[in-house]
Amino acid sequence: MSDEHRPHEPEDSPFEEIVGEETDRDPDLAVIEAGSRTLRAQAGPPQQDVVPGRPEDPEVDRQLRRVEDELATRWGETKLEPSVKRIAALVDVLGEPQRSYPSVHITGTNGKTSTARMIEALFAAFELRPGRYSSPHVQSVTERISIDGAPVPHEKFIETYDDIKPYIELVDSQQDYRLSFFEVLTGMAYAAFADAPVDVAVVEVGMGGTWDATNVIDANVAVITPISLDHTDRLGETPEQIAVEKSGIVKPDSTVVLAQQPVEAASVVLKKAVEVDATVAREGMEFGVVSRELAVGGQQLTLRGLGGEYPDIFLPLHGAHMAHNAAVALAAVEAFFGIGQQQARTLDIDVIRQAFASVTSPGRLEVVRTSPTVVLDAAHNPGGARATAEAVSEAFGFTRLVGVVGPSGDKDVRGMLEAFEPIFAEVVVTRNSTHRAMDVDELAGLAVEVFGEERVQVEPRLDSALEEAITLAEEEGEYAGAGVLVTGSVITVGEARLLLGAGRNR
Numbered sequence: 001m002s003d004e005h006r007p008h009e010p011e012d013s014p015f016e017e018i019v020g021e022e023t024d025r026d027p028d029l030a031v032i033e034a035g036s037r038t039l040r041a042q043a044g045p046p047q048q049d050v051v052p053g054r055p056e057d058p059e060v061d062r063q064l065r066r067v068e069d070e071l072a073t074r075w076g077e078t079k080l081e082p083s084v085k086r087i088a089a090l091v092d093v094l095g096e097p098q099r100s101y102p103s104v105h106i107t108g109t110n111g112k113t114s115t116a117r118m119i120e121a122l123f124a125a126f127e128l129r130p131g132r133y134s135s136p137h138v139q140s141v142t143e144r145i146s147i148d149g150a151p152v153p154h155e156k157f158i159e160t161y162d163d164i165k166p167y168i169e170l171v172d173s174q175q176d177y178r179l180s181f182f183e184v185l186t187g188m189a190y191a192a193f194a195d196a197p198v199d200v201a202v203v204e205v206g207m208g209g210t211w212d213a214t215n216v217i218d219a220n221v222a223v224i225t226p227i228s229l230d231h232t233d234r235l236g237e238t239p240e241q242i243a244v245e246k247s248g249i250v251k252p253d254s255t256v257v258l259a260q261q262p263v264e265a266a267s268v269v270l271k272k273a274v275e276v277d278a279t280v281a282r283e284g285m286e287f288g289v290v291s292r293e294l295a296v297g298g299q300q301l302t303l304r305g306l307g308g309e310y311p312d313i314f315l316p317l318h319g320a321h322m323a324h325n326a327a328v329a330l331a332a333v334e335a336f337f338g339i340g341q342q343q344a345r346t347l348d349i350d351v352i353r354q355a356f357a358s359v360t361s362p363g364r365l366e367v368v369r370t371s372p373t374v375v376l377d378a379a380h381n382p383g384g385a386r387a388t389a390e391a392v393s394e395a396f397g398f399t400r401l402v403g404v405v406g407p408s409g410d411k412d413v414r415g416m417l418e419a420f421e422p423i424f425a426e427v428v429v430t431r432n433s434t435h436r437a438m439d440v441d442e443l444a445g446l447a448v449e450v451f452g453e454e455r456v457q458v459e460p461r462l463d464s465a466l467e468e469a470i471t472l473a474e475e476e477g478e479y480a481g482a483g484v485l486v487t488g489s490v491i492t493v494g495e496a497r498l499l500l501g502a503g504r505n506r
Helices: 014-021 027-043 058-072 085-093 112-125 154-174 181-195 239-249 263-276 320-336 349-357 382-395 413-420 440-451 462-474 490-499
Strands: 103-107 130-133 145-147 200-204 221-224 255-258 279-282 288-295 298-304 309-315 366-369 373-376 400-405 426-429 456-458 482-487
Touching (some): 058 154, 058 181, 085 154, 085 181, 103 112, 103 239, 112 130, 112 200, 112 320, 112 349, 130 181, 145 181, 154 181, 221 239, 239 263, 255 320, 263 279, 279 320, 288 320, 298 320, 309 320, 309 349, 320 382, 373 490, 382 413, 382 482, 400 413, 400 462, 426 440, 440 456, 456 462, 462 482, 462 490, 482 490
Parallel strands (some): 103 200, 103 221, 221 255, 373 482, 400 426, 400 482, 426 456
Antiparallel strands (some): 288 298, 298 309
């Protein structure tokens, strides 16, 4: 951008002051960032990132329940008609809001939400205003749409729904099937981001990629986290078949940030990149984790990005998988800023450190109580369970660990239980409150086959299961190092979070 085309501002304005500070930065990027930082200074500091509970105002709560009830009349997230024609029709009548900001699009089997939160934190640290769309939610549906690093307020969620409701009904009347729950939320997110407005959207797919409702964006950067077997009835029965669906988010001339993958899955993505002339950055080749050490409350990392090394990064999350997520997130943000292709330099290390130190990921190896320690983790497939088991063993060193497992019935539950068997002394099988929860008797039968009858307890109610697991852990004594891990489903973790008091409004 030439000087004559830059916005005219007084010499001593905050905008010019910020641009002046960026002497070693790309001048166009400096102007973009300065505009965002000026807006942010006027708006005040970003909101604290918490998992919202119910609204305290009775009228707001009533209105939110109305919206939730209306959304609940639509197809749930497990019922799909593989097409983007309905969401395309919705964003068309909304004026294509998703084209008013650049995007980073994230798919994969595990690690999507944690990676999205890291990317969001990095953008915010560089004074860009991020919007993030993630699923599923831990406690409140409003978590799915975040702006400035925090879920949109309940009032804004209600307002967004009511604003686009006439357009939703118009599209419903013209289609063979009504818009689904997820399609409506996707439309809401894209509209909310345009209204904010955000500088960049971080968008996580719901399932797959090619025909996912989010796939009406043309993302500058496509991120593919580790692919493993999940949703095999819809996406395919091999990593290769699943990769075909997930590579559908790769757009012409974009950059693909590819986490470590099974060879057959990586081959599919690389072939798609060649077809659409996309650039690929591969973990273990162009970027990766150089080193990691355990630290109090997390881990200390050295990451290799697309532009060079980033040492002494503290990440307040546990597990090797989180370190790899961090490497992927960093590479995605570098790619967004053109580093590794147009520019050969690193981003400001102090900003990178600040961003990673601020990352939270509710329901992902989250400690919600001590004496005994209770950890929540939303692992819901064998790949996620293996990563969680390894991380728990490394980070906590429990002398005895009691599992509380409440999976959905459509998952590879045996594979999950087998992944946890080496670390659970005992397991309490239970269910969450939704219709998707696996039948407890069927779950108990599988658990007995994997663990043996003497190591399995059955508690059909989650509150009773938590109480039983805590009692079993306490038998070791206060200082014996026993713990409880609650896992199997995001829904189970969310309900446990509420029962244990971690989800109250703060």
